[in-house]
Amino acid sequence: MKTCNIDNTNDNTNKIAFLPPKTRNGRSNLLKRILKSYQLYILLIPTLLYIIIFHYGPMYGVLIAFKDFKAHLGIMGSPWAGFKHFERFFRSPRFWELIRNTLSISLYSLAAGFPIPIIFALGMNSLNSQKFKKILQTVTYAPHFISTVVIVGMMSVFLSPTTGIVNSFIKKLGGEPIFFMSKPELFSSLYVWSGVWQNMGWSSIIYLAALSSIDPGLHEAAIIDGASKIKRIQHIDIPGILSTVIILLIMNAGRIMSVGFEKVFLIQNPLNTSTSEVIATYVYKRGLIDAQYSFSTAVGLFNSIVNMILLVIVNQISRRIGETSLW
Amino acid sequence: MTRKSHGEKVFDTINNTILALILIIVAYPLYFVVIASISDPIDVALGRVILIPSKIVWDGYKKILAHKDLWIGYKNTFTYTILGTLLNLSLTLTSAYSLSRKDMPGRNLFMGIFTFTMFFGGGLIPTYLLVKSLNLIDTYAVMIVLGAVSVWNVIIARTFFQSTIPQELLEAAIVDGCNDFLFFFRIVLPLSKAIIAVLTIYYAVGHWNQFFNAIIYLRNRNKYPLQLFLREILIQNQFNEEMQIMDDNALIAQTIAMSMKYGVIIVSSLPVLILYPFLQKYFMKGVMIGSIKG
Numbered sequence: 244m245k246t247c248n249i250d251n252t253n254d255n256t257n258k259i260a261f262l263p264p265k266t267r268n269g270r271s272n273l274l275k276r277i278l279k280s281y282q283l284y285i286l287l288i289p290t291l292l293y294i295i296i297f298h299y300g301p302m303y304g305v306l307i308a309f310k311d312f313k314a315h316l317g318i319m320g321s322p323w324a325g326f327k328h329f330e331r332f333f334r335s336p337r338f339w340e341l342i343r344n345t346l347s348i349s350l351y352s353l354a355a356g357f358p359i360p361i362i363f364a365l366g367m368n369s370l371n372s373q374k375f376k377k378i379l380q381t382v383t384y385a386p387h388f389i390s391t392v393v394i395v396g397m398m399s400v401f402l403s404p405t406t407g408i409v410n411s412f413i414k415k416l417g418g419e420p421i422f423f424m425s426k427p428e429l430f431s432s433l434y435v436w437s438g439v440w441q442n443m444g445w446s447s448i449i450y451l452a453a454l455s456s457i458d459p460g461l462h463e464a465a466i467i468d469g470a471s472k473i474k475r476i477q478h479i480d481i482p483g484i485l486s487t488v489i490i491l492l493i494m495n496a497g498r499i500m501s502v503g504f505e506k507v508f509l510i511q512n513p514l515n516t517s518t519s520e521v522i523a524t525y526v527y528k529r530g531l532i533d534a535q536y537s538f539s540t541a542v543g544l545f546n547s548i549v550n551m552i553l554l555v556i557v558n559q560i561s562r563r564i565g566e567t568s569l570w
Numbered sequence: 571m572t573r574k575s576h577g578e579k580v581f582d583t584i585n586n587t588i589l590a591l592i593l594i595i596v597a598y599p600l601y602f603v604v605i606a607s608i609s610d611p612i613d614v615a616l617g618r619v620i621l622i623p624s625k626i627v628w629d630g631y632k633k634i635l636a637h638k639d640l641w642i643g644y645k646n647t648f649t650y651t652i653l654g655t656l657l658n659l660s661l662t663l664t665s666a667y668s669l670s671r672k673d674m675p676g677r678n679l680f681m682g683i684f685t686f687t688m689f690f691g692g693g694l695i696p697t698y699l700l701v702k703s704l705n706l707i708d709t710y711a712v713m714i715v716l717g718a719v720s721v722w723n724v725i726i727a728r729t730f731f732q733s734t735i736p737q738e739l740l741e742a743a744i745v746d747g748c749n750d751f752l753f754f755f756r757i758v759l760p761l762s763k764a765i766i767a768v769l770t771i772y773y774a775v776g777h778w779n780q781f782f783n784a785i786i787y788l789r790n791r792n793k794y795p796l797q798l799f800l801r802e803i804l805i806q807n808q809f810n811e812e813m814q815i816m817d818d819n820a821l822i823a824q825t826i827a828m829s830m831k832y833g834v835i836i837v838s839s840l841p842v843l844i845l846y847p848f849l850q851k852y853f854m855k856g857v858m859i860g861s862i863k864g
Contacts, residue, residue, distance in 0.1 A: 273675060276673070277675050277676075280671070280673065280675060280750070282749060282751050283668040283671055285751075286665065286667060286750070286751075286754065287664070287665050287668040287674075287680060289660075289661055289664065289665075290661045290662070290664065290665035290719050290724070291665070291680065291683070293661060294683065294684060294687060294719065294721075296700075297700070297715075297716070297718075298687040298691060298692075300692070300696075300700045301691060301692025301693065301697040301700055302690070302691065302692045303692075303696075304692050304695075304696025304697070305692050305693065305696050307695075307696065307699075363592065366585050366588060366589050367589065369585055370585065370586070370589065375586075375589070378593070379589060379592070379593055380850075381847070381850060382597050383596050384850065385600065385846060386596065386600070388775050388779075388839075388842045388846060389779075389839055389842075390778070390781065390800070390838075390839075391779065391781060392781055392800045392805070393800060393804070393835055393838060393839060395804070395805055396800060396803075396804025396805055396831070396834075396835060397599060397603065397804075397835060399804065399805055400804065400828070400835075401599065401602075405615070405824060406611075406614070406615040406824060406825055408602065408606075408614070408617060411615065411616060411617030412617055414617075415617055440595070443592070443596070444596065448853060471577050471578055472582075504782060505781055505782055509781075509801065523694075526693070526694050526695070527786075530694060530695040530698070531694070531695075531698065531786065536695050536699065539695050540693060540695040540696060543694055544693060546693075547690055547691060547693060551690055554689065
């Protein structure tokens with residue numbers, strides 16, 4: 244075993260120097276422990292500072308949702324506005340459209356993107372050929388590492404009405420080219436299925452890991468009893484990964500009101516905004532393009548609060564029903 | 571093994587067929603990009619390139635080499651990825667280690683401060699105003715500093731330290747006169763290659779594919795990362811095309827530009843795709859560590 248006996252004479256003296264005089268009360272005991280751990284705090288402080296500045300700083304900045312923010316007055320100096328911005332958002336005609344778009348995209352994503360990796364993992368786990376399984380894993384994990392820009396770029400290149408491969412087939416079969424990227428009714432399908440294509444493999448890893456931790460003795464006993472593969476999936480594999488499934492479902496349900504900005508923004512164009520405008524892209528446009536800082540902060544805050552409430556509710560439900568929960 | 575029953579065979583056949591189909595559906599678009607990038611663009615546009623490249627031409631790649639913006643983007647992305655990942659690793663590993671030490675007073679409080687940020691955040695505009703007040707808009711620094719720590723990765727690393735570094739090792743080292751710094755740098759880090767590899771992959775790919783921060787915080791084209799130029803080449807031009815009615819000349823120019831697009835997809839994803847096979851063995855490990863509750 245390695246030790247660190249290399250020139251540490253200083254360290255010993257250091258340690259002694261930092262030991263406070265012994266006293267009987269608990270408070271200085273704590274102080275002693277804190278001083279003893281000073282090196283651990285030094286390791287922690289840079290990250291702690293980062294978190295406080297870049298995560299808690301913006302949380303303080305959320306105050307401008309309740310103010311009429313003027314840059315020259317600063318956050319504190321700007322006049323209070325109460326719930327004015329929230330009311331304006333709730334009353335605006337875009338409100339229901341945004342909620343509808345956000346919810347329908349994320350429910351669609353959940354309905355397709357959640358069960359498919361589970362089924363995929365169960366299928367891979369039942370393969371007889373380990374080599375085929377290995378190839379499947381290598382190939383299906385790869386798209387996860389491709390950037391969103393390239394994924395959307397591939398979609399627009401493949402689906403191009405003039406030069407794309409998809410439309411050249413449609414034309415060969417005698418059909419009219421379809422303008423996939425600019426049709427509002429196709430937006431959510433493009434979004435969801437490209438996501439399934441990209442992340443099906445990657446999302447299945449966690450289920451494969453859960454499956455591999457099932458006691459092989461269960462399968463052996465079931466085979467001796469004459470259970471078929473389907474029966475074993477039903478009675479061994481699925482119960483074995485159920486707690487993983489529930490945890491992930493909770494996490495996904497908590498995110499149901501947060502459709503990510505990047506991909507929506509990249510697929511979005513002036514022709515499909517009626518179905519593609521979600522809360523995240525709306526916040527970006529009102530806030531950064533139109534510089535309505537307070538209003539769009541209010542919209543964003545409304546969204547984060549709804550997300551938090553959802554997460555707590557879903558967690559409560561699953562704790563009661565499934566005895567599994569995040570906390 | 572007993573002989574397979576009829577039902578078992580049917581199941582295997584269906585299962586193998588479905589999985590083979592999935593394999594093709596995932597692999598074909600990637601394969602098509604490769605063959606389309608080296609085929610005659612006219613053939614590609616007419617749908618003649620399906621399984622093998624038609625006559626091989628390198629025009630697309632020649633255009634890419636001549637495209638200055640792309641190389642600016644490449645250089646910037648390399649810088650952001652290397653510096654950013656180094657910063658990510660130093661912050662994540664140090665903080666995760668100290669949070670893994672049960673004898674550090676206030677550990678649960680700090681953990682709470684960290685985890686709360688996973689559930690609630692200030693949002694886009696307050697973050698933007700903060701970056702602005704720190705004078706970081708349109709600087710190289712913003713691309714490196716923003717997202718310097720992912721709390722999720724800190725939790726993964728902390729779980730790793732807790733489950734792989736035995737308490738006895740620490741005690742033995744202390745008896746030998748080792749302090750916390752030396753223990754962390756000389757003993758913990760060398761024992762943590764697996765988690766360092768996993769974190770490097772996650773962070774480096776994140777930087778390589780970074781788009782959001784760039785579009786929000788950068789103005790000057792000389793600082794743009796690759797992804798912003800890719801967006802211009804791959805998506806914005808494409809949309810303009812759909813908006814216009816084109817004459818024949820434009821159509822030919824379009825078709826040639828197309829072969830460049832396939833090449834761009836490859837050139838931009840190349841570094842990640844080259845590293846991918848070497849890193850693959852760590853993926854499972856990373857996800858497994860992440861799935862253990864801390």
